[in-house]
Amino acid sequence: MMQIKENSKEYDVIIVGSGAGGGMATKILAESGLSIALVESGPFYDPANPDQMTQLKWPYESPRRGAGTTRPFGDYDQAYGGWEIEGEPYSQIGDTDFKWFRSRMLGGRTNHWGRISLRFGPDDFQKKSLDGFGENWPITYDDIKPYYDKVDKLIGVFGSKENLPNDPDGFFLPPPKPRLHELFYIKGARKSNVKVMPSRLSVLTKRINNDRGVCFYCNQCARSCMTYADFSSGSVLIFPAQKSGGQIDMYVNSMVRTVTTNHEGKATGVSFINKEDNKEYKLKGKIVVLAASACSSARILLNSKSKQHPNGLGNSSNLVGKYLHDSTGGDMMAFIPELIDRKTYNEDGVGGMHVYSPWWLDNKNLNFPRGYHIEVWGGMGAPSYGTGFNVNNFNKFFGINNAGGYGDVLRSDMKKYYGSTIGISGRGESIAQKTNYCEIDPNKVDKYGVPVLRFNYQWTENEINQAKHMQDTFEEIIHNMGGIPLWAKPDKKSNFGLNKPGWIIHEVGTTRMGNNPKKSVVNQYEQLHDVSNVFVVDAGPFVSQADKNPTWTIMALAWRSSEYIIDQLKKQNL
Amino acid sequence: MKRRDSIKTIALSSLGASLFMESCYDVSKEKIKRSLTRYEYGRTKVEKSYDDKLFNEKFFTDDELITLDKICNIILPPNEYGSIRDAEVVQLIEFMAKDIPTYQKPLRDGLIWIDSESESRFNKIFNQLNEENQKEIFDDIAYYDPNKSIDEYPEEVQWFNLVRNLTMTGYFTSEVGIKELGYKGNAPNVWDGVPKDVLDQYGLAYDKDWLEKCIDQSKRNDIAVWDDDGNLLT
Numbered sequence: 017m018m019q020i021k022e023n024s025k026e027y028d029v030i031i032v033g034s035g036a037g038g039g040m041a042t043k044i045l046a047e048s049g050l051s052i053a054l055v056e057s058g059p060f061y062d063p064a065n066p067d068q069m070t071q072l073k074w075p076y077e078s079p080r081r082g083a084g085t086t087r088p089f090g091d092y093d094q095a096y097g098g099w100e101i102e103g104e105p106y107s108q109i110g111d112t113d114f115k116w117f118r119s120r121m122l123g124g125r126t127n128h129w130g131r132i133s134l135r136f137g138p139d140d141f142q143k144k145s146l147d148g149f150g151e152n153w154p155i156t157y158d159d160i161k162p163y164y165d166k167v168d169k170l171i172g173v174f175g176s177k178e179n180l181p182n183d184p185d186g187f188f189l190p191p192p193k194p195r196l197h198e199l200f201y202i203k204g205a206r207k208s209n210v211k212v213m214p215s216r217l218s219v220l221t222k223r224i225n226n227d228r229g230v231c232f233y234c235n236q237c238a239r240s241c242m243t244y245a246d247f248s249s250g251s252v253l254i255f256p257a258q259k260s261g262g263q264i265d266m267y268v269n270s271m272v273r274t275v276t277t278n279h280e281g282k283a284t285g286v287s288f289i290n291k292e293d294n295k296e297y298k299l300k301g302k303i304v305v306l307a308a309s310a311c312s313s314a315r316i317l318l319n320s321k322s323k324q325h326p327n328g329l330g331n332s333s334n335l336v337g338k339y340l341h342d343s344t345g346g347d348m349m350a351f352i353p354e355l356i357d358r359k360t361y362n363e364d365g366v367g368g369m370h371v372y373s374p375w376w377l378d379n380k381n382l383n384f385p386r387g388y389h390i391e392v393w394g395g396m397g398a399p400s401y402g403t404g405f406n407v408n409n410f411n412k413f414f415g416i417n418n419a420g421g422y423g424d425v426l427r428s429d430m431k432k433y434y435g436s437t438i439g440i441s442g443r444g445e446s447i448a449q450k451t452n453y454c455e456i457d458p459n460k461v462d463k464y465g466v467p468v469l470r471f472n473y474q475w476t477e478n479e480i481n482q483a484k485h486m487q488d489t490f491e492e493i494i495h496n497m498g499g500i501p502l503w504a505k506p507d508k509k510s511n512f513g514l515n516k517p518g519w520i521i522h523e524v525g526t527t528r529m530g531n532n533p534k535k536s537v538v539n540q541y542e543q544l545h546d547v548s549n550v551f552v553v554d555a556g557p558f559v560s561q562a563d564k565n566p567t568w569t570i571m572a573l574a575w576r577s578s579e580y581i582i583d584q585l586k587k588q589n590l
Numbered sequence: 591m592k593r594r595d596s597i598k599t600i601a602l603s604s605l606g607a608s609l610f611m612e613s614c615y616d617v618s619k620e621k622i623k624r625s626l627t628r629y630e631y632g633r634t635k636v637e638k639s640y641d642d643k644l645f646n647e648k649f650f651t652d653d654e655l656i657t658l659d660k661i662c663n664i665i666l667p668p669n670e671y672g673s674i675r676d677a678e679v680v681q682l683i684e685f686m687a688k689d690i691p692t693y694q695k696p697l698r699d700g701l702i703w704i705d706s707e708s709e710s711r712f713n714k715i716f717n718q719l720n721e722e723n724q725k726e727i728f729d730d731i732a733y734y735d736p737n738k739s740i741d742e743y744p745e746e747v748q749w750f751n752l753v754r755n756l757t758m759t760g761y762f763t764s765e766v767g768i769k770e771l772g773y774k775g776n777a778p779n780v781w782d783g784v785p786k787d788v789l790d791q792y793g794l795a796y797d798k799d800w801l802e803k804c805i806d807q808s809k810r811n812d813i814a815v816w817d818d819d820g821n822l823l824t
Contacts, residue, residue: 059634070632072776075763077631079641081682082763085689086637096634169816176803177820187820190805193783199794214803221805222824223813230810232778359788360772365781398776399768404758406751409736419736420751422665422728427770430762434771 022298027053027265029581030286030301032272032316035124036567037553037574038307039249044578045305046262050585053299054254055267055288057308058096058120061127063240063251070094071239075400083401090400094127094240095119099518103463106454107470114340114454114471115518116311122268123250124309125521126567127240130368131217131247132391133173134564135164135572137182143560147385149447149478153559154531154540157184163572171247171571172224174366175216183374189222191215191370192233195363197394197438198371200352204497205373210390210489215372218247218568227256235397237367246367267299273466274320274329275304275550281324283550289464303549303581303590307574310556311340311454314526315469317552318456328456330544335537336527338453340471341561343522344388344444344479345515346486350499351410355436363395375444375563384481387563388444390489396435404430413500438499442486445563446479448525452517473517483514522566527556541580542573549590553577644688654701655680657717661704662757664724672766679760686756693752700749707746782807 028050031038038054046052061068070092075081078091088098097118106116119125138157144150161184168187175188191214194202205212219237223230228251229243237246244251258264269291276284276298285300306313314337320329328336375387408419408429457470487505494501506513517523530536533545542557544550553574555566562569584590633641650658662674662683674680687693704727708716712723719727731750734743740751761767783804789795812824 068632073631074765074768074776076678076765077629079629079645079682079685080689081759083686083689086640091631165820168820172814174805185820187816188822189814190822191803192781193796193801193804196784196788196792196794199784199789199792199796203794214800221810223811225813233781234776234778236776354792359785359791360774361785361788362774362777362779363781363784364775364779396773396775399759399763399771399773401759401763404762405755406736407754407758412736417735417737418733420733420754422725422732422754423667424669426666426754426758427669430758431771 021295023300026285026300026302027051028301028585029053029303029305030055030299031305031307032286033057033124033306033308033312033554034122034254035119035249035307035309035554036126036570037555038305039123039126039253040571040574041305041307041553041578042262042264043253043257044575045581046257046264047260048582049263050582051263051265053265053267053301055270055272055286055299056122057271057291058122058124058269060266060268061094061096061122061250062255063094063127063244063248064242069239069242071236071242072234075398081401089128089238092236092239094121094238095125096121104468105460105462106468107457107460109470109472112471112473113516114473115516116469116471116523117518117521118309118312122254122266123240123248126247126249128238129567130565131219131237132368132372132565133171133216133218133247133568134389134562135184135186136160136562136564136569137180137184139182140560140562140564143386147379149385150560151448151528151530151535154529154536159540160569160572160576163575164568166575167568167571171218171252172220172228173216173218173568174214174221176214178213180374188216189220189224192221192366194370195365195395196358197352197355197435198369198392200355200438200497200499201392201440201493202371204493204495204499205390207496208489208492209376210373210493211376212371212373215369217366217368219366219368220245221366228252231366233362233364233366235364235367270297271464271466272308272316273464275306275316277320277322277324277329277547279324281322281547283329283547289466291464294464303551305581306550306552306556307554309554310523310526310558311337311469313552313554313556314454315456317527319467325546330527330537330546330550332546333534333537335450335535337455338450339448339525339528340452340454340473340523341446341448341525342517343520343561343563343565344442344446344475344482345520346388346442346444346483346490346513347439347515348487348490348494348505348513349437349439349502350494350497351413351433351437351502352497352499353413353436354498356432358396358435360396360435364398369393382481382485384478384485386445386447386478386482388442388482388486389563391441391443392438393441394435394438407433410436437502438494438497440490440493442483442490443520443522443563443565444479444482444486445561447476448528448560449476454526475511475514475517480511480514484512487512522555522561524555524558524561524566527552529557529559542577543580551577551581644685647688648684649687649694650684650698654698655684657701657704658683658753660717660724661753662760664721664728665754665757666761669770671770672761672764674757674761676766677761677764679757679764682760683753683756696745696749696752700746700753703746703749780807780810
């Protein structure tokens with residue numbers, strides 16, 4: 017039997033995971049005076065640490081010129097991990113091909129995400145009442161609105177007041193002006209009666225306080241900002257909480273294996289593997305807050321079996337791991353002949369799109385129940401590994417059936433086609449299915465000896481029909497822009513280009529929220545129905561995901577749940 | 591074996607090439623150290639040791655590297671901005687062959703092919719040919735129909751495409767290549783919209799309504815304050 021080292025200190029709260037949800041819980045709970053153990057599976061990370069920084073690096077500062085061999089989004093992307101991590105496998109049931117992205121570092125995926133910060137709208141919490149699919153949330157927009165407001169003001173998000181019923185406005189910083197390819201998109205989308213408006217990203221186009229910088233338009237939010245001008249959990253939540261005197265002990269490189277419980281079935285703390293010495297340790301806490309990401313938190317719960325919880329912790333409903341769902345994704349890329357031989361200037365802008373299209377149609381008239389928003393990308397970006405591949409393939413769009421060659425023509429072709437492409441992506445809502453789930457694989461452990469997850473996931477006709485609608489829409493918009501798609505339109509055989517589940521990295525739903533303990537895992541305060549001193553504040557509690565990115569809602573809910581924890585402690589209910 | 595020896599002799603007898611080879615590809619300890627300290631790009635411990643491992647390996651022979659240098663130079667001859675040597679294109683190809691091992695077989699097979707093709711056409715290996723003869727071989731493998739998949743072409747055409755791709759990406763991700771391309775970013779900046787002359791060129795203009803929503807860059811440093819309805823006051 018391996019010796020387990022136990023820390024005698026009992027924390028008020030142990031928080032597992034330091035991404036959006038864990039960071040928010042850390043900030044709110046630490047600032048209320050509670051003692052916190054923050055347990056993170058990856059190393060410490062600070063976007064301002066020169067040894068870890070990749071911002072403003074040139075491609076030639078990497079021996080592979082930024083190629084995606086070790087980090088899937090390229091050398092400079094700030095996610096330590098990816099869909100595949102050595103020694104941390106996961107398995108699939110049948111022909112499932114779920115892609116599970118993990119970023120193991122302080123701040124988690126908030127260090128590299130697209131900063132698209134969309135509130136859910138009033139309809140998004142009550143979709144079952146509107147279309148009969150899925151389930152309603154136990155809360156309404158009005159319950160969460162005050163927290164969205166607080167998140168906007170604390171973190172900063174640019175956007176514009178649009179008075180759209182299901183895309184509520186907030187407290188916005190002003191957006192940046194569109195780039196050239198975005199003006200082309202606006203023109204093309206409007207012709208198709210697709211609404212376009214300024215995007216909503218948590219990037220500081222304007223100063224929000226004296227501790228964080230203002231955006232200097234390097235386009236590299238995915239590299240995490242050294243001046244803290246974009247949101248990441250470390251720079252905006254955890255470090256400020258430490259600075260303001262919060263009692264936070266950080267346990268990094270610490271992979272939580274289980275939540276430990278006593279004979280009454282209440283949580284007593286967590287056990288974790290220290291990656292430095294591969295030994296197992298225990299921490300004691302009065303409350304455990306899981307924020308390890310939807311699938312990781314489900315895995316911890318399912319691995320936390322005891323006499324009192326033979327099915328895993330909080331799993332009397334048998335629903336931990338069920339209702340896993342990711343956003344749908346579809347993409348089209350096009351060449352815009354009008355954009356050849358561009359005049360070059362610095363059009364980096366913020367790290368992401370300056371304009372986007374919220375869902376603009378009524379699903380009553382369509383053969384799929386839920387919508388999608390449209391993201392736009394393109395322009396004269398920084399060269400990176402892959403730039404210059406098949407440099408003159410676009411010759412074919414001018415009727416020249418000859419490409420390749422050698423010599424100076426390659427230089428002029430390179431300049432001719434630089435910045436002449438545009439990409440359009442749809443990110444949509446899928447319907448949560450009980451049959452889409454993760455569970456413990458009884459036959460496999462990771463390199464730390466912890467049983468791994470096994471996935472079962474199939475898209476339904478609803479998502480496939482939605483993906484077809486995306487492709488039809490994109491084709492029309494691209495045509496309106498004078499563009500030519502770069503590849504053949506995907507057909508039914510390939511689910512109309514619908515991305516594999518997990519690919520969009522919006523996986524949610526594995527510890528579903530609800531009022532009925534038989535039909536849900538946590539209550540509206542993200543508290544386990546079965547165990548009152550365990551909470552889940554990542555995207556696990558999402559009942560549905562809307563056609564919006566989950567981060568803003570993760571944080572609004574985590575703030576609300578943290579206030580509930582403080583209140584319940586005061587009332588001595590925990 | 592015999593042929594390999596002769597190639598080596600020839601390579602070493604060519605003074606320029608061998609100096610070049612020593613300066614760029616000699617994998618002495620000192621060289622490895624230099625390579626490792628040169629690349630400071632925010633690596634984790636695991637990533638660093640993976641890079642170290644790759645730098646400590648050598649895939650191409652010196653002769654192959656010299657041949658690649660020649661080929662890449664013809665694909666992208668030097669101009670007033672710079673050369674494939676300034677851009678360290680061959681070093682990149684050596685690194686990528688180790689980083690993406692599936693490149694190894696096609697890259698090496700192509701180098702063997704081009705020597706044997708040179709011998710059968712001109713009774714000399716590729717490096718001994720004059721540039722005119724070298725280009726004569728290129729002319730037969732350098733072109734393809736972009737409407738077709740490159741996989742439909744003979745292996746030597748696919749190989750040349752791979753080398754051309756690596757040459758192009760190596761050059762245009764280098765300091766000289768980026769300058770030549772005209773990429774102006776990766777530096778602190780204040781984005782305030784598409785330049786007027788560019789808007790005019792495309793007959794575009796910003797909507798007045800849209801512009802009114804956008805950031806007034808002269809106020810970017812004023813701390814944001816809102817009223818209760820979310821109207822920005824500063």
